[in-house]
Amino acid sequence: MDSVNPEQRIFVSYIDKSREYYLAQGDGNPYRWAYHRDAPFTPLRKPLPEARIGLVTTASLLEGDADPEIDSIPKVVYAAPVEPPPQRLYTEHRSWDKEATHTNDLDSFAPINRLQEAAASGRICSLSTRFYGLPTEYSQSKTNEIDAPELLRLCREDRVDAAILVAL
Amino acid sequence: MSLAARHLEEAGIPTVVVGSARDIVEQCAVPRFLFTDFPLGNPCGAPYDVPMQTAMLEMAFDLLENARYPRTTVQTPFRWPTDGWRANYMRVDESKRGELRAMGEARRARRAAAMRAAPPAAGSTPS
Numbered sequence: 001m002d003s004v005n006p007e008q009r010i011f012v013s014y015i016d017k018s019r020e021y022y023l024a025q026g027d028g029n030p031y032r033w034a035y036h037r038d039a040p041f042t043p044l045r046k047p048l049p050e051a052r053i054g055l056v057t058t059a060s061l062l063e064g065d066a067d068p069e070i071d072s073i074p075k076v077v078y079a080a081p082v083e084p085p086p087q088r089l090y091t092e093h094r095s096w097d098k099e100a101t102h103t104n105d106l107d108s109f110a111p112i113n114r115l116q117e118a119a120a121s122g123r124i125c126s127l128s129t130r131f132y133g134l135p136t137e138y139s140q141s142k143t144n145e146i147d148a149p150e151l152l153r154l155c156r157e158d159r160v161d162a163a164i165l166v167a168l
Numbered sequence: 169m170s171l172a173a174r175h176l177e178e179a180g181i182p183t184v185v186v187g188s189a190r191d192i193v194e195q196c197a198v199p200r201f202l203f204t205d206f207p208l209g210n211p212c213g214a215p216y217d218v219p220m221q222t223a224m225l226e227m228a229f230d231l232l233e234n235a236r237y238p239r240t241t242v243q244t245p246f247r248w249p250t251d252g253w254r255a256n257y258m259r260v261d262e263s264k265r266g267e268l269r270a271m272g273e274a275r276r277a278r279r280a281a282a283m284r285a286a287p288p289a290a291g292s293t294p295s
Contacts, residue, residue: 025272097207148175
């Protein structure tokens with residue numbers, strides 16, 4: 001089928017899909033996705049042309065040209081320079097649609113070059129000198145108690161005024 | 169990623185999440201969400217389509233500047249050229265059940281071996 005069916009929900013439900021997929025793999029205990037009734041909100045404190053923007057990705061750094069063993073990639077928050085931008089980032093260990101598309105173009109999922117252009121044009125003051133990597137974790141408590149605080153520490157260290165977080 | 173956005177926002181750093189898994193992000197509830205109805209992998213624009221990527225980034229900037237309430241979702245106007253990916257991604261049907269079962273068994277064996285080699289710290293849940 002290569003068309004939408006308006007008799008069904010058109011947006012893909014990844015919660016439904018992943019539950020069925022992992023049940024079919026014999027995992028009998030479906031993942032419980034994070035759920036909140038409300039969300040925090042902090043207004044932007046300065047105009048964007050005066051703001052330093054931080055970029056957060058779930059992709060990982062590559063050391064050398066060879067792809068790493070998936071289980072060897074450290075599950076830690078990292079910061080890496082935006083200049084020069086990385087030629088590529090490692091994404092194979094993340095869940096995305098490897099049949100429908102590819103991640104060979106960094107700016108399709110980590111728009112470092114597009115953000116540098118926005119800084120050059122004056123739309124933003126600057127891109128933070130480092131971008132940030134956040135592992136995707138099964139454990140929400142690890143994200144909440146270890147990774148997110150570390151990401152916050154790095155953003156504060158770099159005096160980030162606002163952050164763009166891109167989920168692959 | 170949504171949990172991290174909430175954490176930054178609570179600490180005073182405004183955020184916008186850019187992504188294509190609408191239900192996961194909205195169920196977690198984030199301050200601002202730029203949604204594009206694409207297959208997972210290119211939430212910032214189709215590969216090598218610079219005008220699209222520039223336009224989508226501008227929409228993210230616009231959300232940072234103009235969203236007035238938490239849980240604001242904006243959908244970009246872009247469409248993937250085909251729709252077959254919607255049904256194909258993580259498809260479960262009778263022809264794939266054997267393959268999926270084998271994948272699950274292999275993953276569980278790999279995880280058990282990793283756990284024997286390095287038990288997780290107290291309180292963490294292995295993936």
